[in-house]
Amino acid sequence: xxxxxxxxxxxxxxxxxxxxxxxxxxxxxxxxxxxxxxxxxxxxxxxxxxxxxxxxxxxxxxxxxxxxxxxxxxxxxxxxxxxxxxxxxxxxxxxxxxxxxxxxxxxxxxxxxxxxxxxxxxxxxxxxxxxxxxxxxxxxxxxxxxxxxxxxxxxxxxxxxxxxxxxxxxxxxxxxxxxxxxxxxxxxxxxxxxxxxxxxxxxxxxxxxxxxxxxxxxxxxxxxxxxxxxxxxxxxxxxxxxxxxxxxxxxxxxxxxxxxxxxxxxxxxxxxxxxxxxxxxxxxxxxxxxxxxxxxxxxxxxxxxxxxxxxxxxxxxxxxxxxxxxxxxxxxxxxxxxxxxxxxxxxxxxxxxxxxxxxxxxxxxxxxxxxxxxxxxxxxxxxxxxxxxxxxxxxxxxxxxxxxxxxxxxxxxxxxxxxxxxxxxxxxxxxxxxxxxx
Amino acid sequence: xxxxxxxxxxxxxxxxxxxxxxxxxxxxxxxxxxxxxxxxxxxxxxxxxxxxxxxxxxxxxxxxxxxxxxxxxxxxxxxxxxxxxxxxxxxxxxxxxxxxxxxxxxxxxxxxxxxxxxxxxxxxxxxxxxxxxxxxxxxxxxxxxxxxxxxxxxxxxxxxxxxxxxxxxxxxxxxxxxxxxxxxxxxxxxxxxxxxxxxxxxxxxxxxxxxxxxxxxxxxxxxxxxxxxxxxxxxxxxx
Ligand SMILES: Nc1ncnc2c1ncn2[C@@H]1O[C@H](COP(=O)(O)OP(=O)(O)O)[C@@H](O)[C@H]1O
Ligand SMILES: [Mg+2]
Numbered sequence: 001x002x003x004x005x006x007x008x009x010x011x012x013x014x015x016x017x018x019x020x021x022x023x024x025x026x027x028x029x030x031x032x033x034x035x036x037x038x039x040x041x042x043x044x045x046x047x048x049x050x051x052x053x054x055x056x057x058x059x060x061x062x063x064x065x066x067x068x069x070x071x072x073x074x075x076x077x078x079x080x081x082x083x084x085x086x087x088x089x090x091x092x093x094x095x096x097x098x099x100x101x102x103x104x105x106x107x108x109x110x111x112x113x114x115x116x117x118x119x120x121x122x123x124x125x126x127x128x129x130x131x132x133x134x135x136x137x138x139x140x141x142x143x144x145x146x147x148x149x150x151x152x153x154x155x156x157x158x159x160x161x162x163x164x165x166x167x168x169x170x171x172x173x174x175x176x177x178x179x180x181x182x183x184x185x186x187x188x189x190x191x192x193x194x195x196x197x198x199x200x201x202x203x204x205x206x207x208x209x210x211x212x213x214x215x216x217x218x219x220x221x222x223x224x225x226x227x228x229x230x231x232x233x234x235x236x237x238x239x240x241x242x243x244x245x246x247x248x249x250x251x252x253x254x255x256x257x258x259x260x261x262x263x264x265x266x267x268x269x270x271x272x273x274x275x276x277x278x279x280x281x282x283x284x285x286x287x288x289x290x291x292x293x294x295x296x297x298x299x300x301x302x303x304x305x306x307x308x309x310x311x312x313x314x315x316x317x318x319x320x321x322x323x324x325x326x327x328x329x330x331x332x333x334x335x336x337x338x339x340x341x342x343x344x345x346x347x348x349x350x351x352x353x354x355x356x357x358x359x360x361x362x363x364x365x366x367x368x369x370x371x372x373x374x375x376x377x378x379x380x381x382x383x384x385x386x387x388x389x390x391x392x393x394x395x396x397x398x399x400x401x402x403x404x405x406x407x408x409x410x411x412x413x414x415x416x417x418x419x420x421x422x423x424x425x426x427x428x429x430x431x432x433x434x435x436x437x438x
Numbered sequence: 439x440x441x442x443x444x445x446x447x448x449x450x451x452x453x454x455x456x457x458x459x460x461x462x463x464x465x466x467x468x469x470x471x472x473x474x475x476x477x478x479x480x481x482x483x484x485x486x487x488x489x490x491x492x493x494x495x496x497x498x499x500x501x502x503x504x505x506x507x508x509x510x511x512x513x514x515x516x517x518x519x520x521x522x523x524x525x526x527x528x529x530x531x532x533x534x535x536x537x538x539x540x541x542x543x544x545x546x547x548x549x550x551x552x553x554x555x556x557x558x559x560x561x562x563x564x565x566x567x568x569x570x571x572x573x574x575x576x577x578x579x580x581x582x583x584x585x586x587x588x589x590x591x592x593x594x595x596x597x598x599x600x601x602x603x604x605x606x607x608x609x610x611x612x613x614x615x616x617x618x619x620x621x622x623x624x625x626x627x628x629x630x631x632x633x634x635x636x637x638x639x640x641x642x643x644x645x646x647x648x649x650x651x652x653x654x655x656x657x658x659x660x661x662x663x664x665x666x667x668x669x670x671x672x673x674x675x676x677x
Contacts (some may be wrong), residue, residue, distance in 0.1 A: 342597065432498045
């Protein structure tokens with residue numbers, strides 16, 4: 001019997017016991033649905049948690065500080081830096097040439113005075129009406145290389161002196177609702193780096209005022225600071241403040257051209273190596289590698305447990321297939337004998353039953369995987385609305401063909417394994433059942 | 439048309455293992471049926487008729503003795519070899535018809551040709567010709583449930599002929615039929631036997647039916663009681 005004919009016969013058998021077939025199919029579909037939904041949700045949870053950890057930037061990012069390394073701190077994610085050390089374009093180029101380094105983005109921070117414009121949301125409410133904060137300037141030409149994620153609006157244009165982005169900390173400072181970050185977009189923010197003058201026993205500030213527009217709200221980990229600007233903006237500010245005289249302790253002035261670098265390694269597993277090499281060049285580094293590794297370990301355990309639960313459900317459903325087919329074999333002993341009497345070989349009978357089992361598994365797998373995807377998407381929508389209400393980044397649940405394929409192939413395979421027992425039993429039935437009395 | 443096969447059985451013994459010990463079903467059976475012969479097999483229930491048929495039809499390898507059908511020594515065959523023998527040499531007709539309920543008359547007959555891997559276009563033609571030959575040319579799409587007992591047995595006979603067998607084995611083919619249908623089925627078997635020249639062995643409880651065969655065999659407790667031969671033609675008087 002050709003595979004095509006065996007398939008046709010198996011289909012007829014499935015249709016013959018339609019009620020029982022539908023029930024077993026439903027069980028497989030539900031189990032496959034559970035499995036794919038659980039795997040999809042746990043996968044998404046893993047990537048989302050890591051994305052939140054990396055603040056939207058690359059996971060394998062390393063922060064380099066303008067300081068000498070403290071060798072005892074290498075195993076520490078947030079290494080305590082040693083004494084200050086200038087970090088300039090030359091060091092950045094040297095780090096960029098290291099193997100396993102994908103990119104190097106310089107960062108310059110600058111202490112500034114900020115004055116939210118009158119009439120802007122939240123302006124004027126808390127006293128005083130100005131405040132000090134650190135502006136974080138980075139090369140914004142390729143934001144994907146930076147640990148910055150946009151919550152609303154967009155990043156300032158590279159090189160712009162008139163566009164800034166603020167962090168949720170800024171919203172909090174102005175008592176604005178973090179769930180509605182877009183309300184602050186378009187507001188004016190006057191800002192300027194101070195220069196300190198020592199005049200007649202009295203210290204005075206003069207700021208280089210710049211009127212800017214808030215174009216985005218972002219979460220960022222590039223450097224501590226509440227405002228994000230272009231690196232050109234903070235470089236200009238740094239130069240202005242550097243000409244101060246007298247006591248400038250509050251300005252945290254530094255002679256280093258760059259405050260730090262954001263380095264991206266070629267993979268999570270390369271972070272340790274790159275950090276050691278940067279230490280050899282002579283700079284202090286920090287990276288969330290240990291945090292990410294342990295989070296990944298926990299998430300893996302969760303994924304394994306959820307996958308196991310789904311798999312057990314699928315195994316139970318496939319036992320249902322085995323049960324239904326065993327009953328069918330018992331009821332059709334004589335018919336199987338007749339098939340043999342008219343010339344079917346043992347393996348023809350085996351194939352018909354195996355095909356029947358895998359057909360139920362495959363159909364159930366397809367229905368269940370699609371259902372699981374739908375369920376996971378529904379969960380995603382609910383979770384998303386919750387996350388956005390919390391002022392957090394929404395999650396993204398893409399069509400994961402791998403997981404869907406796993407659901408279909410898994411249930412087909414399990415079903416054929418489950419079908420093997422009744423199929424073998426049928427194939428081994430003696431042909432003389434054809435002339436038995438019962 | 440394939441000619442009939444001779445049946446030659448010598449010293450055939452067959453026992454079934456059961457819980458307590460073994461039950462002897464056949465005990466030293468010797469039997470000769472000439473090629474193209476038409477034999478009836480009678481005997482009370484449990485005499486071993488079905489067992490003899492099962493062995494002759496290759497449903498089960500003989501345990502002891504020699505069984506040769508045509509040029510095939512059945513005691514040498516196992517598994518797939520027996521399946522090939524059943525496919526190519528034997529056509530079975532059962533008391534219970536043995537049709538598959540989900541398949542139409544046409545598909546039931548075609549199934550036998552599928553098992554021999556007959557090329558697809560030839561299948562349909564041969565199947566339709568056979569259904570015409572058994573008088574069911576107009577009922578090809580009907581499922582067994584939509585046919586009378588006699589009609590079902592005609593479908594089964596068409597299926598038995600699908601692979602041009604050299605031996606037809608019928609186990610109480612009229613056991614589930616009323617008298618008129620039974621006569622129709624027997625006459626069909628006789629007609630096909632005459633037309634195609636295959637050897638036919640019919641198990642029956644009906645003396646009248648048995649009496650129409652050219653060779654009558656009686657079986658009791660696994661042994662041949664008597665075998666009588668008539669001149670061919672004598673048994674075929676219409677009754
Ligand atoms: N599968 C079997 N297992 C055990 N005993 C069997 C089996 N088939 C038949 N027998 C026994 O073999 C003997 C002959 O059976 P069978 O050939 O079916 O008789 P008949 O067809 O003449 O009524 C009986 O005693 C029956 O009980
Ligand atoms: Mg019997």
